[in-house]
Amino acid sequence: MTNSFADYLNTDLYFVIGSNPTEAHPMAGAKIMSSLLKGTKLIVADPRRIELAEKADIWLQLRPGTDIPLLNGLMHIIIKEDLHDKKFIDERTEGFEDLKAAVAKWTPEKTSEVTGVPVNLLYDAARLYAGTPKAMLCYTLGITEHICGVDNVMSTANIAMLTGHLGKEGCGVNPQRGQNNVQGACDMGALPGDYPGYQKVVNPEVQSKFEKAWGVKLSPKAGLTIPDMMDAAVEGKLKAMYVFGEDPVMTDPDANHIKKAFEAMDFVVVQEIFMSQTAKYADVILPGATFAEKDGTFTNSERRVQRVRKAIEPIADTKPDWKILCEVSNRMGYPMQYTHPTQIFNEIASLTPSYGGINYERIDVTGLQWPCPTLDHPGTPILHTQSFSRGKGLFKAIDHTPPAEMPDEDYPYLLSTGRILYHYNVTTRYSSALDTHRPEEAAMVHPADARVLGIVTGDTVQVTSRRGSIQTKVNVTDKVQSGMIWMSFHYHESPTNELTVNAFDPVSKTGEYKVAAVKIEKAATA
Template identity: 70%
Template sequence: MAGLATSFGSGAMTNSFADIERTDLLFIIGSNATEAHPVAGAMMLRAVEKGTRLVVVDPRRTYLAERADYWLPLKPGTDIPLLNGLMHIIIKEDLYDKKFVAERTEGFAELKATVENYPPEKVAEMTGVPAADLYAVARLYAGAPEALICYTLGITEHVCGVYNVMSIANLAMLTGHIGRDGSGVNPLRGQNNVQGACDMGALPNVFSGYQAVTDPGARAGFEKAWGVRLPDKAGLMIPDMFEAALAGKIRAMYIMGEDPVLTDPDANHVRHALESLDFLVVQEIFMSETARIADVVLPGATFAEKDGTFTNSERRVQRVRKAVEPVGRSRPDWRIICDLAQRMGYAMDYAWPGDIFAETASLTPIYAGINYQRIDVCGIQWPCPSCDHPGTCVLHADRFTRGKGLFKGIDHVPPAEMPDDQYPYLLSTGRIYYHYNVTTRQSAALNAHRPEEMAMLNPADAAGLCVCTGDRVRVTSRRGTLVTRVEVTDRVPAGMIWMSFHYWESPTNVLTVNAFDPISKTGEYKVAAVKLEKVS
């Protein structure tokens, strides 16, 4: 979010999912859509079958990679050199959109000076991608009438995640591939309501609608509506909260619907931080790894047991409808928060979530024109400033949210930890098709189909370790250790082991590195050094 917010002025998908089937070229980088966003992945496959060209940038030979015109299997963590290399060729060969660059952007000279240092031969060496493919892809992308970039956590879950995103934005602006049906830069959100949680201001620096807490005007509006004085300093981001907990500065935490012990990097560190709190309350639907160490556990309700809205990746606000009563004595999470506020002396009187949404819309300009009646049948994509506004399918059509698009020259930032003699394998992580971050292990059907981790290991490495598919290996990093079964497959390159993070029995994040992007504070889940031993 921070990357696109810097380059364009807003951190969201610039296009709609429907644009996947309206473009001439799909440029998929750090996104395994057929596994992580299956219905979007199917759109991509349909587009390819109808003639859309496909470029996939991924260290793994994903299903999309197999069906791509060009698969660029870069070394993990070399996205910036690769993108700079493409831009180097595009500028050298005069393939960039001079009119767009002149009229819609600023900072081109800086970008040009930086990418000058990334000639294809050097980039080929840095990334492992042949120079001929760099030339071909650069020409293909620059020459496509419409070109759509999609990326996911393969881009953002690095110590240079924000810079990776800004490099992607550079490439799109350089060629003018932004702001039209079928052209733009699209982060596919990992979870159902990532976009919404950000939009709603569940962030330490902004209220809903990205209104800064440090902006006296914005603060005054919320103070008036909420009837209280509000703090004017930005709060802490997650990794800093854990550090503050360890330092005794944060004494109590309220965690709603997250399981950082399972899902945050360097899990043992996180567990230690949470255990050092005076008080931890966890609101959950299952006894999560984090809930186990709580002082109080409050049972929340699932999406099927409450009304509300989710905002999807393409900024579409859609209804969630209650179908059944909450099980047992569990309660909708909104109700729990209201009850708690009442007890702490602050009235939160909402008859149902529709009232909460109406308050949100009244304080959030990008949501101002949205209400439950309007989205009863078909959701609306923000920004939607008024009730007669149809919503916005494509962002930045005539101007960027920030005015002019901002080029930034960005240099290579290596991963925090690379394999060495002691920890010779590179661990990368992600999601598999049959599971989601949480709750799918409690689905009888899904869990029966994929009951345990099958870490991906290249045949060359498997031969060296004398393991076959189904055998178990011990994976150890500087931070933790676990045992997992392996699937021997050449979908991963030699030297890499790839694991999902769905299984508490083999909690991958005890291995991942406690290193974060300095701006977004997103963990580097995609690169860590590990060693492997066969378990007999």
């Protein structure tokens, strides 16, 4: 996030695109709902009529996979009507003429034809977003989980720069992270090309710094992404894997391909707190401790580094993850003699400039937002107030990339996936209370499609893609578009990701969870 959660209560307008925060990010969603009660305006772009869409001043019900055409069309109107922030563009950006040329063809009429959004709503949204001094754009996986996810993100930056809604209170581009420490994991180098703090593996100076600190020779090559690892395993080129706090059999696209990868490997280690679907493929399971059984830090969506304190001792034979990793490392011949997470964090701060001024004492009560380079630095609530990381912000000329797979005669329905409020990813199914409340999938199907299929709410259908076939109960509702079925991925009894397409953004390697082609049939009665 460029801004802070505190700014959610200081903005005049939300533009929420590809995000369902009241269900998938309920803390952020609660702040948005509170702000709306004070009169904050709201634009929502989403194929489904989510809760926020029902409260929106403008709901742009676009077709799945048409985010770039929508944003290009809005920017076309903003430029055409002379609503862009010329001072910000002149002083803070470059590449405007390239952007202007790229969006010129996205007339309101063409944009409406591609996205399905009425022309009058395009004008209303463009004028409202550009004309509101403090406007905040929020997105999540509905933007990133496409084969053009990186381009989608760049398009959100384009429209924010075009209108000058960056580097200011109540503005910014604010992605809400999907899990509680996704930001922290990325910060700590859980990316194949990065050391902690996004310091690049291929940079010789960075390599030398970490070699000196860790006392070993390090590879100058970036590692494999998860999709590349799975492909390599199926091809017999990757023989072993250590899975730490992930359940790729449930959460990665084209799950049958993932299962083949685990079956093909010679050795699999899974470090987990539950017997997950992935753990069933493990040769060794290392029982980790939950968040309540260990000390450490989490870094949240607003880049805030916060203390996590142990409430109880680890139960049974479990151990905190850092202790397990240290013991494995010691047995492999590289000594790690840490006695408390404080020592680990101090090492992180010494090697990671953006964390350099953070320690446990400073975040004992309230966390700090990076970048926080020195001990007297207050942290950074708002990014890009004076300049961007590259100096001037660069507009990118981006055109529409259609989804990898669209409905056709054989697979006539569009499947899109996401999360529901009642379950958190794939972990809360282990809670008997939550599972009793929502024990099974209830796929959303439009009434017009339900009539054709001869189904009603509560019926079971067979959903089939080119990659797999599963059964699920349905909820007939006009919250989804005709021709579309929407499912969550929380249920191993209805493993939705056996259906999703094995296609990825070429840069981020994020899977295209939001669009796949399926056929739907009423399941035979028992």
